[in-house]
Amino acid sequence: MKKRLWRIIIGGLIFVSALIIKPNIEWIQPAMFAVGYLVVGGDVVLRAVKNIAHGKVFDENFLMGIATIGAFCIGKFPEGVEVMLFYQIGELFQSYAVDKSRKSIASLMDIRPDYANVKKGEELVRTDPDEVNIGDVIVIKAGERIPLDSKVIEGNSMIDTSALTGESVPREVDAGCELLSGCININGVITAEVTKQFGESTVSKILDLVENASSKKSDSEKFITKFAKYYTPIVVIIALILAVLPPLVFSGATFSDWLFRALTFLVVSCPCALVISIPLSFFGGIGGASRSGILVKGSNYLEALAQTEIVVFDKTGTLTKGVFNVQEIHAEGISKEELLELTAYAESYSNHPISLSLKRAYGKEIDNERISNVEEISGHGVSAIVSGKRVFAGNIKLMKKMDIPCYEGDLTGTVVHTAVDDHYAGYIVIADEIKEDAAQAIRELKAAGIRQIVMLTGDNKSVGEKVAKELRLDKVYAELLPADKVEKLEELFSEKSTKGKLAFVGDGINDAPVLARADIGIAMGGLGSDAAIEAADIVIMTDEPSKIATAMKISQKTLSIAHQNIAFAIGIKVIVLLLSAFGFASMQAAIFADVGVTILAVLNAFRALSVKNC
Numbered sequence: 001m002k003k004r005l006w007r008i009i010i011g012g013l014i015f016v017s018a019l020i021i022k023p024n025i026e027w028i029q030p031a032m033f034a035v036g037y038l039v040v041g042g043d044v045v046l047r048a049v050k051n052i053a054h055g056k057v058f059d060e061n062f063l064m065g066i067a068t069i070g071a072f073c074i075g076k077f078p079e080g081v082e083v084m085l086f087y088q089i090g091e092l093f094q095s096y097a098v099d100k101s102r103k104s105i106a107s108l109m110d111i112r113p114d115y116a117n118v119k120k121g122e123e124l125v126r127t128d129p130d131e132v133n134i135g136d137v138i139v140i141k142a143g144e145r146i147p148l149d150s151k152v153i154e155g156n157s158m159i160d161t162s163a164l165t166g167e168s169v170p171r172e173v174d175a176g177c178e179l180l181s182g183c184i185n186i187n188g189v190i191t192a193e194v195t196k197q198f199g200e201s202t203v204s205k206i207l208d209l210v211e212n213a214s215s216k217k218s219d220s221e222k223f224i225t226k227f228a229k230y231y232t233p234i235v236v237i238i239a240l241i242l243a244v245l246p247p248l249v250f251s252g253a254t255f256s257d258w259l260f261r262a263l264t265f266l267v268v269s270c271p272c273a274l275v276i277s278i279p280l281s282f283f284g285g286i287g288g289a290s291r292s293g294i295l296v297k298g299s300n301y302l303e304a305l306a307q308t309e310i311v312v313f314d315k316t317g318t319l320t321k322g323v324f325n326v327q328e329i330h331a332e333g334i335s336k337e338e339l340l341e342l343t344a345y346a347e348s349y350s351n352h353p354i355s356l357s358l359k360r361a362y363g364k365e366i367d368n369e370r371i372s373n374v375e376e377i378s379g380h381g382v383s384a385i386v387s388g389k390r391v392f393a394g395n396i397k398l399m400k401k402m403d404i405p406c407y408e409g410d411l412t413g414t415v416v417h418t419a420v421d422d423h424y425a426g427y428i429v430i431a432d433e434i435k436e437d438a439a440q441a442i443r444e445l446k447a448a449g450i451r452q453i454v455m456l457t458g459d460n461k462s463v464g465e466k467v468a469k470e471l472r473l474d475k476v477y478a479e480l481l482p483a484d485k486v487e488k489l490e491e492l493f494s495e496k497s498t499k500g501k502l503a504f505v506g507d508g509i510n511d512a513p514v515l516a517r518a519d520i521g522i523a524m525g526g527l528g529s530d531a532a533i534e535a536a537d538i539v540i541m542t543d544e545p546s547k548i549a550t551a552m553k554i555s556q557k558t559l560s561i562a563h564q565n566i567a568f569a570i571g572i573k574v575i576v577l578l579l580s581a582f583g584f585a586s587m588q589a590a591i592f593a594d595v596g597v598t599i600l601a602v603l604n605a606f607r608a609l610s611v612k613n614c
Helices: 004-022 028-053 060-073 077-108 200-211 219-249 255-269 274-293 299-305 336-346 352-364 396-401 438-447 462-469 482-493 511-518 530-535 546-581 586-610
Strands: 117-122 124-127 137-140 150-155 157-158 172-173 190-194 294-296 308-314 320-331 371-377 380-388 387-395 413-418 422-436 452-456 476-479 501-506 522-523 538-540
Touching: 004 028, 028 060, 060 077, 060 255, 077 586, 124 336, 150 380, 150 438, 157 299, 157 308, 172 255, 200 219, 200 522, 219 255, 219 352, 219 387, 219 546, 274 294, 274 299, 274 546, 274 586, 294 396, 294 546, 299 501, 299 522, 299 546, 308 482, 308 538, 320 352, 336 352, 336 371, 336 380, 336 387, 336 413, 336 422, 336 462, 336 530, 352 422, 371 482, 387 396, 387 438, 438 452, 476 530, 482 501, 501 511, 546 586
Parallel strands: 308 452, 308 501, 452 476, 501 522, 522 538
Antiparallel strands: 117 124, 117 137, 137 190, 150 190, 157 172, 294 538, 320 422, 371 380, 380 387, 387 413, 413 422
16 A cells, blocks of 8 residues: 555656756656656556456456557547556555555454463463363463463453454353463463363354354355456447547548547546445454454355345344253242252252252352252152251152152243252242343344244253244244254244345254255354354354344345445446447546546445444
8 A cells, every 4th residue: 555655656757847847858748757657557457468468458457458559649638647546545445445444354363372281390481272171271361362272270350252242241251161362361360270172162163263254254245256357348349449430430530539538438438336336245244243343254155145034033142041940939838038048058069950050059168068868869850958957959840758748739941849858939030041132132123124933942842932922923932952953944944035044043052954955154253152153154143142233234234335335336437338338427526536436436435344323
């Protein structure tokens, strides 16, 4: 960009000097114009020659080269320089636009760590992340970027995850917590054990996704490539006809006049606005999505998202948190607090997710001296003496086994019944919790024009129907195996229109086949499995289902901008081409119109980077 800017400035000064100075020697002024032309446009002519040598004839460099050299040949020296000067100014704006987009994405994705502090004995050795192995112990100091996916074994701190997830609120971590590479350690010193090699780490995969995103072109970009392929040779042939035919057919028509019109026609025909602004629109859309913690693996997927009619969700880990929590406590004869305390103590020796959720809900440290005679009753529950009281905690079969009457109504979730000294004390319902923004996600998707929202789950029917009712989903299919999910997806394909798309959202290993089969696979990336992220086309790094609606809005906005640019650029191009063919547009006006269209199209493409209103 700096080189181009200096060429424009120096070439422009020589051009202005040639216009102002009236030398006595006739050849000096044309020579000054020629020098100014070579300074400002020599690289364009050189590229045209190189491209012709490689068999690539019809491109913008060829059009600009032949038009401006032709202007010199018929004595239109100022026009030849002006055209190249305007063209280079337009190219400067385009370079700036592309550079700004690349820097925007680069800053968002500037997450590659430079080193890892590997603990070897009592020493810390700075090591390239590529050379660190699974099981190595690393130390992350305050202010440092987490180099590899790892697990905290000592220390606690606040972690800035914004580069990966777009989430501005820092996350607290301590022993046992998972760390994602690319995040920044804010305050404490953390010792962690590496769980993945750098090539398999989160940061490496994200960088790979972003770097390869532009290689998968949208239909709009493919249209421009095909358009330019046929358009450029056609306009060169028309320009040739314009230069040769009228002087032969019409009396009084001069060759120099029609040659100038043909050259002007060539200048106008340059498809810069289309070639630059359409890919830039999608590049901006992908960058804007990245800023919101949404990674799109290609322009084609961003475009397909705007055509989505049916969205299919997995339940656990997607619409729900995938973590069991106490949802309801119903006590009889004792307080809810005492029921929870006695049940948590009775279950305290187990590491089962149900037991862990009870201890988490109790929230206090377990005093093991209060517990004795713990006995696990296989398939039923547990029996224990807690503070001198005989406590039975388990399923309904345990209550029946002990001949203790209990509540037998229909409850959704896992129910733990508790009896104290052979008297029924109540029940605790433990279930997966719906994500805070799940209902908002469904509302926003329907507002975005999604015709049908479906949930597929391997969970039991009552749980699935409860979640579907609470979130107001259109359909729910429960108790499905992975193969069943693919089968249901095939059925749903028949319910969309020919051009419509079906998106599947999931997070588990068992979702990988469905993610791959859907038109657009969307994976919950923050907590999702590697297999799901690998199979998906779009990754939601924040694990928020509401970001799917945001992605769709970004997609619709990007597609709208791309279509606006196509219509605007082609429309103006056709009008000015006709004007130049009939002699109503000068070469300067033609190139100014072309550069103006390009700049406006590029500025419009910039809007795709902004996601504030999405």
